[in-house]
Structures are given as C-alpha cells and as structure tokens.
Amino acid sequence: MNEAPKPPEGIQGPMKAMSPGVVDFLFRQLVAGEPPEDTQWRREGPVLAEQTPGAELARRLSETDLASLTPLELFEYVRASQRLVAWAEQLKERAVAHYCAEEPARAPKPA
Template sequence: MSPGVVDFLFRRLVAGEPAADLQWHREGTALSAQTPGAELARRLSETDLDALTPTELFHYVRAAQRLAAWAEGLREEAVGRYCTEPSGEDAPSA
C-alpha cells in the first residue's frame, strides 16, 4: 500500500470511522456500477493504482475484467461478420 493509503486508513481508525471511504459512493458512478465502454476505459486508464485501498483495487480489477469481456464480445461479433460476408463484397486484399 502506498503511504497515502496507509495515512488515510490510520486517520480513519483514529477517528473511529470505517476503513472504507464511503464518500466516493456519493460522488458519481462507482467503477463496479459503470457500464463497459469508452467511459469505463477512460476511468480505468486515469486511475492511480497506488492510491487505491485494497477494496477499491478489487473493484478496479473486476471493472477491468468486465471491460475486457465487453471488448472481446465486440471482436467476436466483428470476426463473425467478416467471416460470413459474401466473398464478392469489399474483401480486403492481403
């Protein structure tokens, strides 16, 4: 864990508050609820992994898995369309 996360958790413990940061739930869509797509990809790419708590890191990994599965579905659909096109239509030359 980064020093910032350790400091955050220590301050929460001293204040008698839960270790989880509950404030971010009120600030927008949580990564765990963000639908796969461009916005999720942007959020994942801009996240500072060193600043995440273990729980947040878990949600980050799950969101990245959902995004990868979504992208794989897009790829499979495109390959399926490519493979089923009639051979006379705009096939790329290799």
C-alpha cells in the same frame, strides 16, 4: 563477528501492499469514525464495481492512481478491468462474425 542479521529492505507482510497514502487515508477514516472505503467515489458517480463496461469505464481505469487504492479498491479495480476485457472481447467476436458472414461479391475487385 557475531553480527545481528540485517532485516530485509522495505516493508514486508500485509503492509507491503499499502502505500503511505493509503495508510494515512485509512488512519484518518478510523479517527473520524468513517468507513474504510472512499465514499467520495459514490458522490462522483457509480463505483467501479457498478460501472457498465465501455469507454467511461476504460477512462476511469486509465486515470486511476493504483498506489492510492486500498486493497479492497484494488481488488475491485482488477474485477472492473476483467469486465472491460470481456466486453472488448465480445466486440471483437461480433466484428469477426460480421466480417466472415459478408458475401464474396462485396470483396474488392482486382484491378
């Protein structure tokens, strides 16, 4: 009758945000005396935090495996996504301003 309470399913606390792949990567970095950041990103080009908004940033974000990111990398991913959204919003605003500034004479004539 006095059963011990069952622990909740899954991992709780800070480890909940880390996939097994991330934990394995961080452990290997610690053992090797390397920094916890993935330095391979720097060798392949600018890190997401330094990538200018545009098509290349959109491609990199879409190809990123979110489950493999460390919490710091995930934070940088979100910030890069926000920069991309702001950039796209500026493009839209410029297009709307251009559309609204066109002369009525350019409008198609009814048949």
